[in-house]
Amino acid sequence: MYEKNVYNFQSGDLVSQALNHFIEKKSAEAIAKTGRFTVAFSGGSLPKTVAKYLVNNKAIDFSKWHVFFADERCVPLNHPDSNYALVKTELLDKIKAGRLVAIPEDQVYALNEKFASNSENAAEDYEHQLISAFVGKNTVRHPVFDLILLGMGPDGHTCSLFPGFPQLQENEKWVTNIDNSPKPPPSRITFTLPVVNNAHNIVFVTTGAGKASIIHEILDQNSKEYPSGLVSPTRGNLYWFLDNESSSKIVSHSISLFGL
Numbered sequence: 001m002y003e004k005n006v007y008n009f010q011s012g013d014l015v016s017q018a019l020n021h022f023i024e025k026k027s028a029e030a031i032a033k034t035g036r037f038t039v040a041f042s043g044g045s046l047p048k049t050v051a052k053y054l055v056n057n058k059a060i061d062f063s064k065w066h067v068f069f070a071d072e073r074c075v076p077l078n079h080p081d082s083n084y085a086l087v088k089t090e091l092l093d094k095i096k097a098g099r100l101v102a103i104p105e106d107q108v109y110a111l112n113e114k115f116a117s118n119s120e121n122a123a124e125d126y127e128h129q130l131i132s133a134f135v136g137k138n139t140v141r142h143p144v145f146d147l148i149l150l151g152m153g154p155d156g157h158t159c160s161l162f163p164g165f166p167q168l169q170e171n172e173k174w175v176t177n178i179d180n181s182p183k184p185p186p187s188r189i190t191f192t193l194p195v196v197n198n199a200h201n202i203v204f205v206t207t208g209a210g211k212a213s214i215i216h217e218i219l220d221q222n223s224k225e226y227p228s229g230l231v232s233p234t235r236g237n238l239y240w241f242l243d244n245e246s247s248s249k250i251v252s253h254s255i256s257l258f259g260l
């Protein structure tokens, strides 16, 4: 059985501070063990919340980071809907601006723009990018990420895995596609559940009151009704970083003390 840690902070700013310490530790552990740190980002508010203090953290060896996208919208990389563009603005460019050693560009695994208009080809290409980054290094049947950072939508979706959609059943592929996403834009690629569940560390970052009821159902009642409730590590640990609002409906004994 995996370890589930639910951390509650007074504000979104404290969530960002805690994530900075947490990621520094996980990055150092992975680099000491394997010489690199493989991390996947989602979109939404997550990149900004994660990057707030991280971009000034001089204790982190960003040159050893390999950055991936847990899901991506099939749009050009400079499009306002692109998760790559968001992570570039919030994290990659800010690290570069403030430091001598940035994350090398060939260690950032973005959607291949050639396939932006064909989600099936884009997913296949992204799976090949994962294969080239993981096979022979850290793969069993699925890649083993050091850290996957997830958000949760108001319908309980995570990555681009939406409630009731067939992508939730995918057990073979590492990356799959969707062309009828209930949330625009419709065409996307996404990690599959086995890839998410295979990571060493899976972190949900969820702030704001809108998701408090779903969080209560997932964390207190173990609901499997929502894609986020199906995240269940096979080898690693699961962490939820919440603020006072998103955790407001959780029964208090579910909440762990944040410590490193």
Ligand SMILES: O=C(O)[C@H](O)[C@@H](O)[C@H](O)[C@H](O)COP(=O)(O)O
Binding pocket: 042, 043, 044, 045, 046, 071, 150, 151, 152, 153, 154, 157, 158, 159, 160, 183, 184
């Ligand atoms: O691709 C998307 O549509 C978004 O990236 C989405 O999956 C997001 O991660 C969640 O809806 C949480 O978003 P917030 O953190 O902004 O609430």
